[in-house]
Amino acid sequence: MGPGPSDVHPRILEAMSRPTIGHLDPLFIEMMEQTKSMLQYAFQTENPLTMPVSAPGSAGMETCFANLVEPGDKVIVCQNGVFGGRMKENVERCGGTPLMIEDEWGRAVDPQKLEDALKANPDAKIVAFVHAETSTGAQSDAAELVALAHQHDCLTIVDAVTSLGGTPVKVDEWDIDAIYSGTQKCLSCTPGLSPISFNKRALEKVRNRQSTVQSWFLDLNLVMGYWGSGTKRAYHHTAPINALYGLHEALRILEAEGLENAWARHRRMHNALKAGLEAMGLSFVVDEAHRLPQLNAVTIPEGVDDAAVRNRLLNEFNLEIGAGLGALAGKVWRIGLMGHAARAENVLLCVSALEAVLNERGAPINSGVALSAVQKVLAAR
């Protein structure tokens, strides 16, 4: 129950161990087509360029920036946590000029600040932001931010690593140009792949670049020769076959449950966890309106040893929760309810184990009330 990798569904683990076939085997190519189509469903898009990058989420981020940013491009990056900072690094390494719009960690990106920046920088080409900040658990209003960017003729790059599959992500309805995610969060899959989707506008920019994409491995002009359509595929790199078996199975599970049901399950489990933690007296970092159900950042009570509590949870109860990152290191715990981890038994375990460990360490919490608060939410269905 950390910030990911989340619990992997047993069906996905089983899929990972199936015999490896060739990356150009007709059966595998059929599986690639199914994977793309199920990813379109997950992203709620009809973008033909919807596929998994053969490396973790950070490489998905780099795929978006390396393909869309050209040397000299001004890119507005909205930062409200660790991953906005990583976006800045990406812009710089692509030869672009990042223009940072900062919001406090734990808050949503402020649309007003973005609008001001867009007005002040009519030469900006791209707006980038994190939809769901894994470092804080804050969710920003992607639809509104994208609409603002488009009013000022900017393309958009959106980080949906933690949101995809857990909370609504509607690529077509929100008109997102380029988006990336990860497999190890709400898709319940193993880490190692990064689903991306590019719309027509973004693809046009890739195709009409003045300069070559600086990464050979991530150049979509080449990758599309392998992941594109048709039965004839050109070898680009050797696809991570077994990891793709896992993603395929994860998407089948998502499709069977239904996206809306998956979102509702994450919300319900979050409400139960929240009831328990708040009954104990713990407080959330992010205000309720912008809180992600799947990533719960709670403030560590005064005087409590961060690492000691996490180690005890891991060693005694086989339960991992996440540490704070960056500005929040040592100040918060991040409790994930992602994908297959978002289950009632996990909420119970987490609340009861945390209560036990905090009591052991004499932390000032309310004891004996959390579990009934959890049960009340779960019974209300």
Added chain:
Amino acid sequence: MGPGPSDVHPRILEAMSRPTIGHLDPLFIEMMEQTKSMLQYAFQTENPLTMPVSAPGSAGMETCFANLVEPGDKVIVCQNGVFGGRMKENVERCGGTPLMIEDEWGRAVDPQKLEDALKANPDAKIVAFVHAETSTGAQSDAAELVALAHQHDCLTIVDAVTSLGGTPVKVDEWDIDAIYSGTQKCLSCTPGLSPISFNKRALEKVRNRQSTVQSWFLDLNLVMGYWGSGTKRAYHHTAPINALYGLHEALRILEAEGLENAWARHRRMHNALKAGLEAMGLSFVVDEAHRLPQLNAVTIPEGVDDAAVRNRLLNEFNLEIGAGLGALAGKVWRIGLMGHAARAENVLLCVSALEAVLNERGAPINSGVALSAVQKVLAAR
């Protein structure tokens, strides 16, 4: 029995399906240490910077070039197949100037040509070449090429994707500066990871770069914060946990067999396969002295339909062999004997299935003699 992904050992497939734990879990960090140490054995090196890149071999190649080539650097690339061409692309995309030394496809790199180029270009900074060309099955003399490069103060980047685990690769003895490989060839593991090793000289160059590494994901200055030594690891990207379980198991299998024994097994199976194919009347692309045991490129007999034969082998006998790449497309088949695939039953299946299919299509081969030729080699042990 294609050019990779090769047959994956069942123990490795089983390892892939073990429960996913966190990328900062102390148990996982212990496993990372073991993996690094077993990779040092596989590469025959004591380089502390020996680790798997979290993406396929092409990303391992890019890791070497992106970290070692700075804008303006002149890089001598020895090309004798597809992958030398990919090296050229990498140099260009890093802002370097590639200087191509060409050898015919199927031949080893000619040391004389390299020496001439080094003399003519005293400002060259790096020499790059492919130790084992997967597109042709030709092996070059890495020790000699590296020695020449060092005489002229050049660093070396060596592609060992197809050689590692199948044929001698001696990083320290040959004094290779930077090397990359893949997991899906002679390590018998699933595709998706790229083991690399950098010596002190190469690491110094990375640390003293004038410019930032253009890839955030592959920047070793950052990656080493996670893969470096000590028990305290900084999060960089989320490691592909289950793929790393697979590699760990693959390296345990290699260690148990012993590198020398693995090399000998590849050689023996190659001799058996060669006896069978030659008895049938097929001929090899590469001359005997430079032939890789694990990658057998044979000329397609006159008038035989390349794709039809490969499809029939796949659909009737569940046997994949590889097509030709680049200049050799349609002209050769590439038969892999890599890692767990290098077994007597596979040699028998390949020779007998190929004989059956070629006979069906009326190809001009010698019938009824191949199997006894194979058996003679196998019995000679």
